[in-house]
Amino acid sequence: MRLDHTHDAAAKSWVESANQPESAFPLQNLPFSVFRRAGTSEAFRGGVALGDYVIDLKAIAALGGLSGSAGQAVLACTEPTLNAFLALGPNAWRALRHAVFAWFSKGESLAPSAPSVDELEGCLMPQADAEYALPVQIGDYTDFYTSIDHARNIVKLLRPDGSISPNFQWMPIAYHGRVSSIGLSGQAVRRPVGQRFAAGKREPELGPCARLDYELELGIFIGVGNEQGARIPVESAEEHVFGLCLLNDWSARDIQSWESTPLGPFLAKNFATTISPWIVTMDALAPFRTAWVRPEGDPQPLEYLSMPEADDQAFDIQLEVAIETADARRSGRRPSRVSRTSFRHQYWSVAQMVAHHTIGGCNLRPGDLLGSGTISGPTALEAGALIELSRAGESPVELAGGETRAFLEDADVVVMKGWCEQPGFVSIGFGENRGEIFPAKWE
């Protein structure tokens, strides 16, 4: 996908809140979710964010006026999950994007079959009145490990003289995660109880996690999958990806270090994973592609992971994490920013993750979720988890109001944000991803 008129910085919407420079959801974004009126038992249905509103795609479908791929796409979006829409593929996603863009553009001359602005206004619900659900039924969730800065930070903490695993520069490492505990922004996260083996103890013991952490990640939604036994070539892998969201891979570090040998993390990760409700499409992200160059001397990827146009495989997505403590809420202080980085530093691209995932014949299905792995940048302040920022708890992070955090405390709210900005283009946002820690159930 390259640039087209939906990326034109001059385009404005007749929905005025979409034209405000601070809006995450201008006409050039158009991310998807499922929503309904908050507090009702209405059926969830597809929606697109525009300014302060949700465009109700079920209402849009009812207007008629869309045919062909766009018509098929909007019908699929009337369902309570977006799986059927995602399965239609990039031409359908693009057709609906273009149609919504045209109908909500200011001063666009529309086909005679297009609805009137009055009719379209009837399809808008203020976001303040909406509630959201998981946008798709997720069949499988895979969590990658693709930030070399994160990998290096962690290794330095565990073994000061160690180096990262030798496979890291040869493949996007990943493991399977838990689907049942994935929740939406606003998720209440119960501090997990588990086995820890504390230094100086003779035996492991059970207790509430004492080293609870966030991991800043992006979630990657698969649109079109592949047949079992077939593979998705790296060259066409992005056509299988619908879009991205913010993802918090909550991690219990003390449980993780005791349980993970030899088969990897299990209970340290599976108590909760939180994603943001809006899926920002790969098409909306097109202006924010950027070069990624392997450092001199690093191994070149094997052919199945080689990109012919490797110069724009990264995405410059700005990311930050803030912690809102109970004290900050009481005192009216803003959340304290702790992490700030960009997705552009990842060692492996989205396309490489998809190609590697399927090289052995594993089948992806529409709506499958991939996690990027913790996103850390090359400097200390760009780390995407507290374990890195606090040096495994030894140097607690300073927050506003004199508070500090080595790890997360009960009643902390972790707030993730993401956005893209580039001269000559309208900035777009991912919205927020929030999750609050509740005390362990433990007596």
Place this chain on the structure above:
Amino acid sequence: MRLDHTHDAAAKSWVESANQPESAFPLQNLPFSVFRRAGTSEAFRGGVALGDYVIDLKAIAALGGLSGSAGQAVLACTEPTLNAFLALGPNAWRALRHAVFAWFSKGESLAPSAPSVDELEGCLMPQADAEYALPVQIGDYTDFYTSIDHARNIVKLLRPDGSISPNFQWMPIAYHGRVSSIGLSGQAVRRPVGQRFAAGKREPELGPCARLDYELELGIFIGVGNEQGARIPVESAEEHVFGLCLLNDWSARDIQSWESTPLGPFLAKNFATTISPWIVTMDALAPFRTAWVRPEGDPQPLEYLSMPEADDQAFDIQLEVAIETADARRSGRRPSRVSRTSFRHQYWSVAQMVAHHTIGGCNLRPGDLLGSGTISGPTALEAGALIELSRAGESPVELAGGETRAFLEDADVVVMKGWCEQPGFVSIGFGENRGEIFPAKWE
């Protein structure tokens, strides 16, 4: 669950094939699946195996005559997956088991509302005419690692002076597996392609797996789940388990050894997992419970894994694996048995797996699948994978007809069988679990 009249060895069915001593499916078994007439586009629906027949639960429901829990249960079994039935819980499962037992018993005096034998005969389809689908929609699949003999065998191969991971005797270790590639007995398994780092090479390379293996496991189907943030206590954990099936956790050993550090197996396992169609209920397995005693000197489990009645937490399920080669098929030879063991040797019980899985608040859902991990016994011939039997390929296993196998070859069919036998009880079986290896797609 303890014994009741459904375990009575004297009970016979008027379906005569169920009374044959060699039948896997006597009246005392009554395992569940979903099925339809082979080669048709009929909707799948619940079925119970009895002798050479499937009892069509949709047809049973249509007869009427079942009320209360059994009525609710049989209605849930009319759906194309058993998830809704599993969610009803053990009272409903038991009520339906008892009703089917009574209706198909010879000489049982039935309530006046019960259908006639003629009507019930109309609900039978020969298994030879049936085809099956995955019995539930699996939300999450977790693979455990609970055989200490398997763990010891593997460690000895990798590091002759090594010992098993210190956490093994403290917790049932597990990792999350892939749902999308789980298939039913008869699955065509494409040999995976992947990265291997061969001894003596300077770099990893891509190619077809050269060390393809099976793993003999049991699949454990969760019936009733738990809320996120809550836990299932070990004392009541078995009431959350519906039943067991045979499971082949296909493994690409060369891919596995290169990719698994630090996050565990990924592509080495996710190309395919094969399960048998019939779920043998925990109730049917009750007569085959047996004692499991921790060896003197082993650590006692932490309280959340402690069973008050630890003396019958194991199940004596006989298991075997045979390899049917292309040459054997051509020559009319029977498959060669390679593994033969019992589930009774597992270090951690089914109840302990469930309790551990949920101790941190991870939510299980009806139809979730747990793998037991490779089931190996204490002697060399009881190993549940070729890597153990062939000592990592160095001592190929001898098959009939002069053939040998270090690892699996293309066109090999792996056949797993399971059954229970105990003096004073009627033997019950799991049926077969078959999977055939097809050549890699590779040029």
